[in-house]
Amino acid sequence: MKTVKTMCARDCYDSCFILADVDDKGKLVSVKGDPENPVTQGFVCPRGKMDVTRVYSNRVLYPQIREGDKPGRQFRRTDWNEALETTSRKLLEVIKTHGRESVLLLDYSGNTGLLSEVYPHRLWNALGASRTDGAMCSKAGKTGLSLHYGEYYGLQPESLIDRDLIVFWGFNAPVSSAHLWALALQARKQRDATIIAVDPRRSEAAKHADRHFQPKPESDVALAMGICRILIEKNYLDREFIEKYTVGFDKLEQEIMSWSPPRVETETGLDWHSVETLADLYGKSKLGATLMGIGLQKSINGADLVRAVSFIPALRGLHRGFFYSNSDAFFIDNNYIAGNTFSNLQPKTVSQVALSELVRDGAFKFIFIYGMNPALTLPHQSAFRRGLSRNDVFVVVHDTHWSETTDYADVILPAPTFFEKQDIVVTWVHRYIRLSPRVIEPLGESRDEVWLMHELARKLGIKEQWVLSDPWKEVEKAFDGALANGTFQDLLAGKTLLLKLKPPDRYNTPPEKLEFYSSRALEMGIAPLPRHCPVKPGVGEFMLLNSAVRNYTNSQFTESYGPIPAVVTINPTDAARLQITGNSRVKLANDLGSVEVDVEISDAVPKGVLWMPRLSICLDGKPMNDLTSPLTQVIANGPTFNSTLVKIIV
Numbered sequence: 001m002k003t004v005k006t007m008c009a010r011d012c013y014d015s016c017f018i019l020a021d022v023d024d025k026g027k028l029v030s031v032k033g034d035p036e037n038p039v040t041q042g043f044v045c046p047r048g049k050m051d052v053t054r055v056y057s058n059r060v061l062y063p064q065i066r067e068g069d070k071p072g073r074q075f076r077r078t079d080w081n082e083a084l085e086t087t088s089r090k091l092l093e094v095i096k097t098h099g100r101e102s103v104l105l106l107d108y109s110g111n112t113g114l115l116s117e118v119y120p121h122r123l124w125n126a127l128g129a130s131r132t133d134g135a136m137c138s139k140a141g142k143t144g145l146s147l148h149y150g151e152y153y154g155l156q157p158e159s160l161i162d163r164d165l166i167v168f169w170g171f172n173a174p175v176s177s178a179h180l181w182a183l184a185l186q187a188r189k190q191r192d193a194t195i196i197a198v199d200p201r202r203s204e205a206a207k208h209a210d211r212h213f214q215p216k217p218e219s220d221v222a223l224a225m226g227i228c229r230i231l232i233e234k235n236y237l238d239r240e241f242i243e244k245y246t247v248g249f250d251k252l253e254q255e256i257m258s259w260s261p262p263r264v265e266t267e268t269g270l271d272w273h274s275v276e277t278l279a280d281l282y283g284k285s286k287l288g289a290t291l292m293g294i295g296l297q298k299s300i301n302g303a304d305l306v307r308a309v310s311f312i313p314a315l316r317g318l319h320r321g322f323f324y325s326n327s328d329a330f331f332i333d334n335n336y337i338a339g340n341t342f343s344n345l346q347p348k349t350v351s352q353v354a355l356s357e358l359v360r361d362g363a364f365k366f367i368f369i370y371g372m373n374p375a376l377t378l379p380h381q382s383a384f385r386r387g388l389s390r391n392d393v394f395v396v397v398h399d400t401h402w403s404e405t406t407d408y409a410d411v412i413l414p415a416p417t418f419f420e421k422q423d424i425v426v427t428w429v430h431r432y433i434r435l436s437p438r439v440i441e442p443l444g445e446s447r448d449e450v451w452l453m454h455e456l457a458r459k460l461g462i463k464e465q466w467v468l469s470d471p472w473k474e475v476e477k478a479f480d481g482a483l484a485n486g487t488f489q490d491l492l493a494g495k496t497l498l499l500k501l502k503p504p505d506r507y508n509t510p511p512e513k514l515e516f517y518s519s520r521a522l523e524m525g526i527a528p529l530p531r532h533c534p535v536k537p538g539v540g541e542f543m544l545l546n547s548a549v550r551n552y553t554n555s556q557f558t559e560s561y562g563p564i565p566a567v568v569t570i571n572p573t574d575a576a577r578l579q580i581t582g583n584s585r586v587k588l589a590n591d592l593g594s595v596e597v598d599v600e601i602s603d604a605v606p607k608g609v610l611w612m613p614r615l616s617i618c619l620d621g622k623p624m625n626d627l628t629s630p631l632t633q634v635i636a637n638g639p640t641f642n643s644t645l646v647k648i649i650v
């Protein structure tokens with residue numbers, strides 16, 4: 001038996017340090033948390049625990065070539081040579097006939113390792129293939145924050161221990177970030193910190209918080225403005241900070257004062273007294289933390305909600321007193337690793353959120369997918385799946401597991417999981433870093449991303465040295481100046497190191513200050529102050545919220561925990577009006593599609609609002625993303641999953 005120190009590479013806030021036990025036969029037998037990391041603190045979530053079985057179930061073990069129709073699972077096992085020959089022949093044929101822009105690289109963060117996720121982009125950059133903007137998750141909020149702060153990074157998680165007020169705003173951390181939540185609980189225990197949840201539904205965070213404020217969905221700009229008004233009126237502002245470090249407060253103040261108490265009450269559904277209670281908590285706190293979830297940002301004006309909420313700690317005199325994502329807090333050159341600037345060909349970038357219709361209409365003839373399960377996770381599934389089914393679209397999928405997307409593949413290439421290859425994971429939350437060595441041998445004939453892209457490059461006759469280079473040398477260059485207390489060689493030797501951080505008071509804006517009224521936004525044709533414009537449900541329509549669930553990472557872990565429940569939560573008043581009981585099965589429908597689901601009646605959701613786990617496959621076999629819209633936000637083409645309107649058909 002041996003124990004290997006590594007990190008969890010999943011698309012997750014926490015990026016845990018883990019200890020993997022391997023028996024004498026080379027089998028992974030347990031996964032535990034490693035106490036060495038003060039943020040992830042020696043425990044893993046239910047998914048981390050279950051890796052031990054997931055690594056061995058439902059795996060793609062050998063290359064496969066389609067024999068039956070799409071979609072379906074009729075494949076013939078083949079060897080790597082034939083799989084790569086077929087892939088490269090088709091790729092060259094498509095480039096010759098339709099041009100390089102009809103090749104699409106479609107990838108995401110199934111594995112967040114630099115070698116698994118980032119370096120493979122080099123091949124596709126050299127080919128000049130089209131790619132997506134990756135905006136399906138957090139990009140709009142990041143862009144929104146950058147308009148005011150230059151960069152979007154926020155506070156470091158260890159500092160939660162010292163905070164007296166911790167606000168989880170549209171962030172269901174007990175489910176989505178168990179370790180940030182644990183730090184908040186520690187602060188409550190050790191220094192009596194108050195934990196607040198701001199969420200339109202009684203989420204797990206709301207259930208365990210000291211107070212829950214329940215505004216209407218998408219009304220957070222109104223709530224933030226109401227709070228700011230009280231901060232002004234009750235003299236809670238840090239005027240010295242505002243004077244010294246910010247510009248544009250006069251314009252923000254004008255906007256704030258347009259939010260009269262009745263206007264805030266109407267828009268948020270909260271009474272003014274509640275708004276005052278929250279504002280007083282902020283006003284009296286000496287060192288607060290406002291943690292905004294990615295879920296807060298997945299609506300038609302989601303990025304504006306994040307922008308507005310981030311102003312509250314600034315008015316209280318805190319440099320970046322918020323957290324949203326810290327992925328730009330470090331000095332690692334990801335663009336270099338991805339080779340984004342090496343090619344003369346300017347690859348076309350298309351919207352990921354709006355991709356489905358392009359695929360349906362045949363804009364791409366060759367689609368290479370890795371680290372992503374888009375045939376479940378993209379909005380407007382019916383269009384996307386129709387596109388993947390086209391006879392003139394060739395689909396290649398590199399994945400560890402059989403998935404909804406492999407059902408649409410023409411060629412499937414087996415990938416090793418993060419336990420089966422050496423890599424480096426950089427988190428988007430904390431600054432602790434160490435090597436992820438290979439823990440077990442790759443299963444079956446699975447081959448990692450670097451090997452695959454290099455082999456494909458050779459078959460395609462690509463000569464560029466930057467595509468065929470040694471990835472470790474390239475990653476080392478990208479780490480130049482990025483480590484705070486050691487060298488890249490120390491990292492390779494297995495040492496735990498700290499990443500150097502950008503300082504909280506650095507504002508990379510034109511005046512080098514926090515710009516409440518964003519000049520960059522003006523230049524880009526975006527509103528310089530956050531706007532309030534929630535979707536308005538029509539007669540008989542409900543807002544369908546959907547968010548992360550405990551046992552699954554996006555669509556992963558159904559092999560361990562069974563299907564993601566296809567259940568909609570509805571308020572008792574709405575249920576009674578529609579004569580729906582707890583045993584009902586209902587149809588949720590809109591212009592894009594309809595799905596059948598079971599019902600849970602609960603006042604965890606307010607009237608007019610429904611909630612579902614995200615990414616369920618419904619009782620009629622249809623994905624819940626049949627209902628979600630490819631409509632994008634104005635800012636960074638962000639997602640609008642939570643602006644979904646549906647009718648209930650009983």
Ligand SMILES: Nc1nc2c(c(=O)[nH]1)N[C@H]1C(S)=C(S)[C@@H](COP(=O)(O)OP(=O)(O)OC[C@H]3O[C@@H](n4cnc5c(=O)[nH]c(N)nc54)[C@H](O)[C@@H]3O)O[C@H]1N2
Nearest residue numbers: 170172176203217218293294295547548549550552553554
């Ligand atoms: N267990 C688990 N953890 C995960 C993941 C997973 O799939 N499972 N996925 C990871 C990934 S990729 C992501 S992006 C994150 C997502 O995790 P979070 O950032 O926590 O986001 P969500 O789970 O989408 O939603 C959080 C909360 O936002 C609320 N919300 C919805 N609309 C609004 C609104 O208009 N205003 C306010 N104030 N609140 C609103 C929802 O009710 C929900 O409770 O989690 C990561 N961690």
Ligand SMILES: Nc1nc2c(c(=O)[nH]1)N[C@H]1C(S)=C(S)[C@@H](COP(=O)(O)OP(=O)(O)OC[C@H]3O[C@@H](n4cnc5c(=O)[nH]c(N)nc54)[C@H](O)[C@@H]3O)O[C@H]1N2
Nearest residue numbers: 108110111137371372373377398399415554555556614641
């Ligand atoms: N309705 C609705 N839909 C949503 C959202 C929502 O809130 N509501 N949220 C969106 C968000 S925030 C996100 S982040 C996306 C997530 O969308 P996806 O990234 O598509 O989600 P996953 O299910 O995590 O898919 C990751 C895939 O990568 C594979 N994989 C894992 N490790 C490796 C590896 O080492 N190599 C390779 N080649 N493959 C690997 C996994 O097996 C899995 O098939 O979903 C989005 N979709």
Ligand code: SF4
Nearest residue numbers: 008012015016045048
């Ligand atoms: S999925 Fe997230 S919380 Fe769970 S073990 Fe991995 S990094 Fe930790």
Ligand SMILES: [Mo]
Nearest residue numbers: 136137138294
């Ligand atoms: Mo995400």
